[in-house]
Amino acid sequence: MGVALRPLLADYKESPGWEDLGGVAAIDAFNALYQFLSGIRQSDGAPLMDSEGRVTSHLSGLLFRTANLIEKNITPVYVFDGKPPAFKAATLSKRREVRAFAKESWENALKEGDTESARKYAMASSKVDAYIIESGKELLSALGIACIEAPEEGEAQSSYMAQRGDVTYAVSQDYDSLLFGAPDLVRNVTISGKKKIRGKVISISPERLRLDAVLKGMSVTREELVQIALLIGTDYNSGVSGVGPKTAVKIVSEGKFYERISESDNAAEPDVLIDYFMNPPVNTSYKIVSRSPDHDKVIEMLCEEHGFSLDRVEAGLERFGAKKGQSTLDSWF
DNA sequence: CGGACAAA
DNA sequence: TTTGTCCGG
Numbered sequence: 001m002g003v004a005l006r007p008l009l010a011d012y013k014e015s016p017g018w019e020d021l022g023g024v025a026a027i028d029a030f031n032a033l034y035q036f037l038s039g040i041r042q043s044d045g046a047p048l049m050d051s052e053g054r055v056t057s058h059l060s061g062l063l064f065r066t067a068n069l070i071e072k073n074i075t076p077v078y079v080f081d082g083k084p085p086a087f088k089a090a091t092l093s094k095r096r097e098v099r100a101f102a103k104e105s106w107e108n109a110l111k112e113g114d115t116e117s118a119r120k121y122a123m124a125s126s127k128v129d130a131y132i133i134e135s136g137k138e139l140l141s142a143l144g145i146a147c148i149e150a151p152e153e154g155e156a157q158s159s160y161m162a163q164r165g166d167v168t169y170a171v172s173q174d175y176d177s178l179l180f181g182a183p184d185l186v187r188n189v190t191i192s193g194k195k196k197i198r199g200k201v202i203s204i205s206p207e208r209l210r211l212d213a214v215l216k217g218m219s220v221t222r223e224e225l226v227q228i229a230l231l232i233g234t235d236y237n238s239g240v241s242g243v244g245p246k247t248a249v250k251i252v253s254e255g256k257f258y259e260r261i262s263e264s265d266n267a268a269e270p271d272v273l274i275d276y277f278m279n280p281p282v283n284t285s286y287k288i289v290s291r292s293p294d295h296d297k298v299i300e301m302l303c304e305e306h307g308f309s310l311d312r313v314e315a316g317l318e319r320f321g322a323k324k325g326q327s328t329l330d331s332w333f
Numbered sequence: 334c335g336g337a338c339a340a341a
Numbered sequence: 342t343t344t345g346t347c348c349g350g
């Protein structure tokens with residue numbers, strides 16, 4: 001998912017503490033929901049579900065993560081995707097295939113009693129569907145968290161809001177926001193500082209990338225960074241075979257972008273894709289409104305409708321108001 | 334993923 | 342106080 005720019009950005013990573021991250025964070029909702037959906041699972045890979053079989057993993061994740069962010073003086077704003085651009089179709093279709101294969105492998109692993117593989121495949125089979133999005137919005141709204149609808153890509157919308165200064169930074173695990181012009185991108189905005197990767201425990205902490213520092217360090221313009229990404233491959237194109245990050249930088253620095261990108265077989269003209277990153281469709285008349293949680297509504301939704309433990313939800317909700325010196329109602333334009 | 338609790 | 346394990350719905 002996203003762009004494989006990681007190796008090029010390694011030198012420009014900052015490691016902020018939570019005290020440096022206070023402010024308003026535009027969170028890529030799809031990205032966050034996917035993380036909850038794939039990560040919050042039982043050992044056999046099954047997500048949390050209510051008695052009716054409806055998935056609740058994302059609701060648990062949203063409640064507790066939001067409580068954590070509020071306690072750290074971070075006001076989250078969730079930004080939801082609209083319609084994907086036409087040239088994303090191939091990527092979306094590939095993701096469907098990957099999910100279908102993972103689902104099959106999950107079932108097979110369960111039959112063989114291989115719970116470790118089962119969990120891995122279950123995670124890969126995660127699908128952020130309409131129910132996940134609607135129920136996620138419903139909970140966020142009850143929690144008093146602002147939700148913004150993007151006309152197309154959420155990351156483009158977040159980037160625009162960060163450029164305008166209406167949010168302090170964009171939050172996503174993907175790097176696409178930089179291509180869309182987000183001046184400030186923060187990854188790993190997660191609380192449990194540890195993560196199991198291939199059986200090993202690695203500590204995870206917030207990671208910040210400033211577009212200015214990246215462009216200055218690489219001595220490129222944003223448009224050139226977009227060209228580098230297109231040569232490597234993005235959600236909108238397949239890139240040029242045999243070209244990785246290092247070669248892509250070289251090609252662009254030699255002014256051979258158009259020459260080399262023509263080797264790839266992409267659904268859209270390179271200039272169309274460049275323009276999409278440089279001037280994406282965004283909603284310019286959004287209004288960010290945050291308020292304190294509607295306690296009764298949250299209890300009704302989580303406890304009565306979805307069978308959450310009252311004690312746990314109450315404990316989570318209590319953490320929302322606990323921050324001193326924070327007004328309960330803030331709004332921006 | 335994140336919370337709770339036990340063990341070190 | 343830190344680390345590990347289990348459970349949530």
